[in-house]
Amino acid sequence: MNASPPYLGFGLGLRTCYFEDIIQTQPDIDWLEIISENYFVDGGKPWHYLDQIKERYPIAMHGVSMSIGSTGEVNFDYLSKLKRTIHRVNPAWISDHLCFSSLGDFNSHDLLPLPYTEEALAHLSERLRIVQDFLERPLILENVSSYLTYHQSQMTEWDFLCALHHQSGCQFLLDINNVYVSARNHGFDAMDYLNAIPKQAVAQIHLAGHSDFGSHIVDTHDQPVCDAVWQLFECYAQSMPRVNTMIERDDNFPPFETLMAELNQAKALAPMSWRSHG
Amino acid sequence: MADLAKLQQAFVDMLTGLNPELINHIAPQPGLDAKDRAAIYHNAYRIRLTKVLEQDHEMLGRYLGDELFDQMVAGFLSHYPSQDPSLRHFGDRLPEYLVNEPPFSAHGILSEMAAFERLLLQAFDAPDDTRLSIQALQQVPANLWPNVIFTLHPSVRLLCCQFASVESWQALKQADTPPQPELSSPRYWLIVREASLRTAFHPLSHSDYVCLKTIDDGLPFSFVCEAAAGLHQDTEAGTHAVMQLLQKALNSGWLSQYTLPAHMSD
Numbered sequence: 450m451n452a453s454p455p456y457l458g459f460g461l462g463l464r465t466c467y468f469e470d471i472i473q474t475q476p477d478i479d480w481l482e483i484i485s486e487n488y489f490v491d492g493g494k495p496w497h498y499l500d501q502i503k504e505r506y507p508i509a510m511h512g513v514s515m516s517i518g519s520t521g522e523v524n525f526d527y528l529s530k531l532k533r534t535i536h537r538v539n540p541a542w543i544s545d546h547l548c549f550s551s552l553g554d555f556n557s558h559d560l561l562p563l564p565y566t567e568e569a570l571a572h573l574s575e576r577l578r579i580v581q582d583f584l585e586r587p588l589i590l591e592n593v594s595s596y597l598t599y600h601q602s603q604m605t606e607w608d609f610l611c612a613l614h615h616q617s618g619c620q621f622l623l624d625i626n627n628v629y630v631s632a633r634n635h636g637f638d639a640m641d642y643l644n645a646i647p648k649q650a651v652a653q654i655h656l657a658g659h660s661d662f663g664s665h666i667v668d669t670h671d672q673p674v675c676d677a678v679w680q681l682f683e684c685y686a687q688s689m690p691r692v693n694t695m696i697e698r699d700d701n702f703p704p705f706e707t708l709m710a711e712l713n714q715a716k717a718l719a720p721m722s723w724r725s726h727g
Numbered sequence: 728m729a730d731l732a733k734l735q736q737a738f739v740d741m742l743t744g745l746n747p748e749l750i751n752h753i754a755p756q757p758g759l760d761a762k763d764r765a766a767i768y769h770n771a772y773r774i775r776l777t778k779v780l781e782q783d784h785e786m787l788g789r790y791l792g793d794e795l796f797d798q799m800v801a802g803f804l805s806h807y808p809s810q811d812p813s814l815r816h817f818g819d820r821l822p823e824y825l826v827n828e829p830p831f832s833a834h835g836i837l838s839e840m841a842a843f844e845r846l847l848l849q850a851f852d853a854p855d856d857t858r859l860s861i862q863a864l865q866q867v868p869a870n871l872w873p874n875v876i877f878t879l880h881p882s883v884r885l886l887c888c889q890f891a892s893v894e895s896w897q898a899l900k901q902a903d904t905p906p907q908p909e910l911s912s913p914r915y916w917l918i919v920r921e922a923s924l925r926t927a928f929h930p931l932s933h934s935d936y937v938c939l940k941t942i943d944d945g946l947p948f949s950f951v952c953e954a955a956a957g958l959h960q961d962t963e964a965g966t967h968a969v970m971q972l973l974q975k976a977l978n979s980g981w982l983s984q985y986t987l988p989a990h991m992s993d
Contacts, residue, residue: 486813489813490815490853491852491855491881492852493853493855493882493920493924494924516812519735520731520735551812552738552739554810555739555743555808556808556809556810556811557742557809558772558775558776559742559768559775561735561768563731564730564752566730572731596759596768597761597764597765597767597768599734599753599754601730601734635756636756636757664758664759665758665767667767
């Protein structure tokens with residue numbers, strides 16, 4: 450189950466504070482990405498707005514709580530809620546993170562890194578099969594930022610992604626900021642990571658900001674995209690066929706126009722071929 | 728247990744403060760040592776969940792002040808680690824924690840204020856439904872009225888307060904000093920997400936509260952009238968009170984529909 454999602458162009462993360470801006474101004478955005486779990490409710494404001502917005506814009510669904518790498522039991526209650534939401538939203542594609550966040554009854558609400566081992570690879574491939582069979586559609590996985598690595602890892606993160614792609618056929622949402630954050634925190638070259646991922650395995654790109662604490666940087670998604678990440682994106686995009694690209698902001702929300710300016714910067718830095726779609 | 732499962736358990740134990748053994752799994756790297764790297768996750772875990780309680784229980788936070796609020800968060804986190812994939816449910820058991828755990832349990836208003844804030848959140852997220860109109864009700868033949876069963880709008884929540892919780896919440900919201908917590912008698916409230924999507928709350932009389940509870944229990948209109956008659960110790964006064972409540976409920980969108988037993992609806 451590895452059909453590539455359609456190319457839609459340049460998108461924005463849809464957050465509640467921008468609902469009115471988007472409905473009122475109908476901005477020139479190719480698609481919007483929602484946080485899947487924010488719509489695991491039966492009614493109220495989130496659906497009131499989304500029902501209007503999805504009339505006008507294609508929607509992608511991005512989850513934060515699937516915990517696909519967890520060794521706990523598969524959470525079919527969660528998957529049922531996700532499937533119900535998928536039916537209502539009819540998204541262009543769905544994604545979640547390559548990590549674990551829960552174990553048994555415990556939920557960290559964080560994106561915790563996996564060790565890059567053969568065992569983790571086999572576990573993820575099997576979980577991916579179960580999840581995709583249940584949802585009856587492909588799941589795209591996003592690389593997470595990390596602040597530690599494990600003794601037991603047997604390969605680099607990018608080799609792990611390549612192996613997972615070859616084993617399962619899954620595609621990735623490459624968060625360029627996350628690659629940058631991990632590269633800084635672990636001392637590798639971000640371009641080595643990006644260049645290693647097979648082109649056909651990249652379904653989407655996230656661009657976001659982080660907080661720099663000097664000794665390490667944290668993927669806070671509450672700052673503008675920094676120059677180094679823009680440069681990384683520009684350099685990477687030149688070597689790539691067009692990829693759905695999105696600005697992701699999760700906190701410290703700026704005026705909507707500021708996000709639109711970032712979106713336009715992404716368009717300007719991408720190759721010309723990325724600006725036509727359909 | 729396989730290596731991956733052991734590692735994940737060690738991670739969870741580090742986050743919850745149970746066991747720092749995860750640091751033995753962390754590879755040495757320049758810059759930060761293993762303990763500092765683990766601490767980034769440990770701090771993020773606590774900060775994230777603290778922020779959720781701050782957002783969901785803003786007025787409770789003001790009532791407690793920073794120091795006690797932090798103490799409450801630390802205690803709640805250790806008693807009730809998050810079990811739901813959705814953060815919106817993390818604080819569901821906060822009223823239970825506050826009613827049971829000292830020093831908070833000595834002040835009943837705290838649990839009640841937390842419960843009120845949970846109900847506001849529930850109303851916000853409740854399913855959508857129609858709002859019953861007076862016109863729709865006019866179609867019910869008079870002889871069938873005793874059997875009519877009303878349904879409250881899914882966002883409606885009813886609250887009986889032993890303390891001045893809602894009044895304190897209102898005062899804090901307006902940056903005023905909250906009143907004394909003790910009440911001479913209980914007070915009753917209805918919380919609802921209005922048609923405009925705004926979450927609102929309204930004071931209720933004891934009679935209205937009992938009648939709405941009776942409706943919420945799925946009992947027919949005759950039972951609602953009986954309950955009111957009992958409270959007013961007079962059938963006519965009870966019926967009058969119910970009719971006034973019904974008018975108010977219809978105007979305010981507190982009811983979503985009515986049903987009649989199947990053999991009566993033809």
